[in-house]
Amino acid sequence: MRAALVAEYRKLVTTxxxxxxxxxxxxxLAFIGGVxxxxxxxxxxxxxxxxxxxxxxxxxxxxxxxxAVGYVFPLVIGSLAMTMExxxxxxxxxxxxxxxxxxxxxxxxxxxxxLGLLYGLVATVAVVGVAGPLLEVAGDGAFLTDGRVLQVILxxxxxSALWAVIGVAFGSVLTNQVAAIVVILAxxxxxxxxxxxxxxxxxxxxxxxxxxxxxxxxxxxxxxFFAAFGGGESDLLPRWAALLVLLAYAGGLxxxxxxxxxxxxxx
Amino acid sequence: xVSGPPLVVEGLAKSFGAVRAVDDLTFAVRPGAVTxxxxxxxxxxxxxxxxLLGLTRPTSGRxxxxxxxYAEHPRPARVVGAALDASSFHPGRSGLxxxxxxxxxxxxxxxxxxxxxxxxGLAGAADxxxxxxxxxxxQRLGLATALxxxxxxxxxxxxxxxxxxxxxxxxxxLLRTFADEGRTVLISSHVLAEVQHTVDDVVIIAAGRLVxxxxxxxxxxxxxxxxxxxxxxxxxxxxxxxxxxWTARPEGxxxxxxxxxxxxxxxxxxxxxxxLHQLAGRGVGLEDVFLRLTGGAx
Numbered sequence: 001m002r003a004a005l006v007a008e009y010r011k012l013v014t015t016x017x018x019x020x021x022x023x024x025x026x027x028x029l030a031f032i033g034g035v036x037x038x039x040x041x042x043x044x045x046x047x048x049x050x051x052x053x054x055x056x057x058x059x060x061x062x063x064x065x066x067x068a069v070g071y072v073f074p075l076v077i078g079s080l081a082m083t084m085e086x087x088x089x090x091x092x093x094x095x096x097x098x099x100x101x102x103x104x105x106x107x108x109x110x111x112x113x114x115l116g117l118l119y120g121l122v123a124t125v126a127v128v129g130v131a132g133p134l135l136e137v138a139g140d141g142a143f144l145t146d147g148r149v150l151q152v153i154l155x156x157x158x159x160s161a162l163w164a165v166i167g168v169a170f171g172s173v174l175t176n177q178v179a180a181i182v183v184i185l186a187x188x189x190x191x192x193x194x195x196x197x198x199x200x201x202x203x204x205x206x207x208x209x210x211x212x213x214x215x216x217x218x219x220x221x222x223x224x225f226f227a228a229f230g231g232g233e234s235d236l237l238p239r240w241a242a243l244l245v246l247l248a249y250a251g252g253l254x255x256x257x258x259x260x261x262x263x264x265x266x267x
Numbered sequence: 268x269v270s271g272p273p274l275v276v277e278g279l280a281k282s283f284g285a286v287r288a289v290d291d292l293t294f295a296v297r298p299g300a301v302t303x304x305x306x307x308x309x310x311x312x313x314x315x316x317x318x319l320l321g322l323t324r325p326t327s328g329r330x331x332x333x334x335x336x337y338a339e340h341p342r343p344a345r346v347v348g349a350a351l352d353a354s355s356f357h358p359g360r361s362g363l364x365x366x367x368x369x370x371x372x373x374x375x376x377x378x379x380x381x382x383x384x385x386x387x388g389l390a391g392a393a394d395x396x397x398x399x400x401x402x403x404x405x406q407r408l409g410l411a412t413a414l415x416x417x418x419x420x421x422x423x424x425x426x427x428x429x430x431x432x433x434x435x436x437x438x439x440x441l442l443r444t445f446a447d448e449g450r451t452v453l454i455s456s457h458v459l460a461e462v463q464h465t466v467d468d469v470v471i472i473a474a475g476r477l478v479x480x481x482x483x484x485x486x487x488x489x490x491x492x493x494x495x496x497x498x499x500x501x502x503x504x505x506x507x508x509x510x511x512x513w514t515a516r517p518e519g520x521x522x523x524x525x526x527x528x529x530x531x532x533x534x535x536x537x538x539x540x541x542x543l544h545q546l547a548g549r550g551v552g553l554e555d556v557f558l559r560l561t562g563g564a565x
Contacts, residue, residue, distance in 0.1 A: 002374060088355060088356065090357055096322070252476050266317070
């Protein structure tokens, strides 16, 4: 298993994709952090005061953009780690040196954890680095010493690692690289936000929305930019339950990938 | 000396839906020799190799490397070095990077990756991305990957594809050395002529079935010698061939006569007063034997 982890690590770092996406992530989140930090402090506020947060709540919600906006990046890099094997048919060589396919999949899932943590760290630094000073200067404060806010920031990094793992698991189910990226973009940018809004609008389905992956990630962080400003339901899962839901997504997808893609003939 | 494991295929079959790609295939590949695995495109060579290497599951039968299937060896890449597809590289990874990725699981150091990239003549391109490699360079990189673990058996799918003549001579020498060291060497090709000067044994399949397995010498025995004969009086020559019942077909300005020694043709022409301008043995037509065996004879 150790050798498989070394191999998977080298696969990640010997191509340019990981740092190209990382730079894009940093630039994008710094931009979003700036826009949100600015619009929620400097820009004029609506008079009726709807859905407005203040103080630490506001800071936590802004910092949770790491998940609300940034989660597509670790998800994509995770899915690429798997779909590249199929796109370039390196899966053949990979399974020649390690015919135990569960070891192959396990190593891929595990090795994206540190990469996901790195993505989370960079995303957090980008958002907090830009939005923090704005909140401090123009708003109620950055609240970077507030215990609750720090939890949100810390768990945002953890959530990013989970997204990367879910990405690998998803890639093992949908091995077509283009299709995988299209589905991830469509789901994260359209389907889930609309579903959270739609499901949250009715009493009967309100509870269901919490189990959507993005909502569960918000639950793990304990803050939701989406819930705070998107008009959806604001009732998040407790942290332990949110963690279990995310792990279930990763495990469930990986299991499906193991029983379908990785049981088939290769080539 | 290395003691290479025999490769044994027993009753191997693979169906893709209604298509029987490989059908009840049985043969063995011995160590210490280069074996050519031959057949036309679509004969089932690659499918067979993929089953031998645990990538494809047989519908029935089994394939063994030594005493067990490939995938059941603890470090299979240390037992069999395989190069299956010259295009399966990540184009954004350097040649050296590619070798280093797999070195870990083969169980060798990064230094071994360096050594191999030199051995296959890619030292100058080691840090270039594979996307810019020519087909021949990819073949060499695939070979380097196969050899990472210094394996006692080597399985190469169409290794001569894309190699320049110089590269083919180099490959031939390398494979000969492996066989002389006692390793098991199996190479596939759809062109007999490509490997004719490399292999000791041949395993020929067509439409998924075994049609011939023997030494190359025994295959040559199946070939009939041909003699080219040319006369300024072609009609007389044609009459002679018909009278004697020779199998002959026109070629160029003369006749190509099968399975009749040159001396016999010369004597018959002399006896009949036919002037000959050329009388030349054509050697054995191995390619014709191959085509006949694989059902492609014309």
